[in-house]
Amino acid sequence: MNLQQYRESRMRGPISSGVRQRWQERIVAQRMRGAAGADTYLSRYGKGIKAPKVIELARMAESQGDQPMADRFWAVAYKLETGQAPQDGNEAATEDAPAAPQKAASVPRSNGRRRAGAAPLVSAFPDDPGQQVTPAAAPAYPFPVAPGELVTMQPVDAPHERDYYVRSPRYWGQPKVYGHRMVVFATENKVWYQARSLNLWPAPSEEMDRALRRAAEAFGPFILDGEKFYRDCTGAERMTAAQAATVNVREGQAGFPTDPIYAIFRCLYAMGDDLRGGDDEERLKYAGHIGLWLKDNYPGVIEVLPVATTEAEKAALVTLQARNNREGEVWFQPFSAYVGGKGHKIRGELATVRTKYKQTFDVFVTGLEPTTVAGKAFSSMRVAVFCDGQQVDLGRVGTGFTQSQTHEIRNAFERGGLVVEITSQRFTENRAVVHGSYVRMRPDKQPTDCVVDTSIF
Numbered sequence: 001m002n003l004q005q006y007r008e009s010r011m012r013g014p015i016s017s018g019v020r021q022r023w024q025e026r027i028v029a030q031r032m033r034g035a036a037g038a039d040t041y042l043s044r045y046g047k048g049i050k051a052p053k054v055i056e057l058a059r060m061a062e063s064q065g066d067q068p069m070a071d072r073f074w075a076v077a078y079k080l081e082t083g084q085a086p087q088d089g090n091e092a093a094t095e096d097a098p099a100a101p102q103k104a105a106s107v108p109r110s111n112g113r114r115r116a117g118a119a120p121l122v123s124a125f126p127d128d129p130g131q132q133v134t135p136a137a138a139p140a141y142p143f144p145v146a147p148g149e150l151v152t153m154q155p156v157d158a159p160h161e162r163d164y165y166v167r168s169p170r171y172w173g174q175p176k177v178y179g180h181r182m183v184v185f186a187t188e189n190k191v192w193y194q195a196r197s198l199n200l201w202p203a204p205s206e207e208m209d210r211a212l213r214r215a216a217e218a219f220g221p222f223i224l225d226g227e228k229f230y231r232d233c234t235g236a237e238r239m240t241a242a243q244a245a246t247v248n249v250r251e252g253q254a255g256f257p258t259d260p261i262y263a264i265f266r267c268l269y270a271m272g273d274d275l276r277g278g279d280d281e282e283r284l285k286y287a288g289h290i291g292l293w294l295k296d297n298y299p300g301v302i303e304v305l306p307v308a309t310t311e312a313e314k315a316a317l318v319t320l321q322a323r324n325n326r327e328g329e330v331w332f333q334p335f336s337a338y339v340g341g342k343g344h345k346i347r348g349e350l351a352t353v354r355t356k357y358k359q360t361f362d363v364f365v366t367g368l369e370p371t372t373v374a375g376k377a378f379s380s381m382r383v384a385v386f387c388d389g390q391q392v393d394l395g396r397v398g399t400g401f402t403q404s405q406t407h408e409i410r411n412a413f414e415r416g417g418l419v420v421e422i423t424s425q426r427f428t429e430n431r432a433v434v435h436g437s438y439v440r441m442r443p444d445k446q447p448t449d450c451v452v453d454t455s456i457f
Helices: 003-009 017-028 034-045 051-063 067-082 162-167 206-219 241-250 280-297 311-323 403-415
Strands: 172-175 180-186 191-195 222-231 261-270 302-304 328-332 352-356 359-369 380-387 390-397 419-424 437-441
Touching (some): 003 067, 017 034, 191 206, 206 280, 222 241, 222 280, 261 280, 359 403
Antiparallel strands (some): 328 352, 359 380, 419 437
């Protein structure tokens, strides 16, 4: 079989979301082009790479119009699979194609993302209908990136305290929303909803779908980047309608609506223009235009996140987020292109970061969960507090301690009345800690000292 026959026999089937994401985060972000770009990619990320993955990269390169890169990837895949260099007249593109790059980091796993040939996935949103939606359901798309292919620009944990970003003129701020990341591709006839994993999901609600289609009639096709969430009767954000409903029932407001809300971060495509290559100012401007139209015409369905640009506005944002027990803030450099993935830098500083609020309080340990890990005394501790005279179970805390500390904690627990200090980012609708982390033991405290007010939840 020559290279052309090999290529034709392997052109069918979906390209996995993992490869599409790596294409955006690595090849596009690092501006790799042509055969040299393929070699660069393989030298950096290709240790132990197998032919099926290289075939997907070759097909991805062809779909993006980079034939020299595709030819190089095809040649490498051919040699990996057959053990022979291709001999069909493409020697200029395939000469010295590497059998397997040696100097590179291991290719990371896809973290459960959809693989080529896998069955269609059911919605990742627990409260969504069980429809099956795959990227193949989206036809040819006039936008710069098709549904199921656009990799979102993601913030990372901030290396500085939040006061640094409040004071820095290089950063603007927005509220951090607690929900599911969702990219909206809207036309007047159809709307696609893409998760951060690149999978496509059903419409969150008929009303939201209708609102976005009507907006596309008014503005033309557009792409929005944002977050889908649900608000409970206390004003807190929840990831699912079921979580919001649980709180509503507990608070005696079972009839409070649990409809999905879409919070718009920015607009990536509008008025026939791809806005990803420009500054955030332009993306925010179009997000404001489209979002305000949606908010006026379909209240309760869409929110436009405010943007804090001055030091005073950023300080006010922080005060409001902390007062309302919100998750935190996102800080971004406004004069930045939209680059998929994490860790993009401008002049040595991260383009977008997040700061989160953590609560610190004392809890008493009610149990230790067993472990099979050698050298550890337990896997996690069950903790509780007293609230309104009742013991409230806060779930498990399984991080923050070393192996040696697990033995100290177990010994103290067996003596009885163990109180520890922990941190938590937030609580679930059932009042369990989220990302709870151990800080230290409090031998000076008794379980009866672990009393909290309901406002902590």
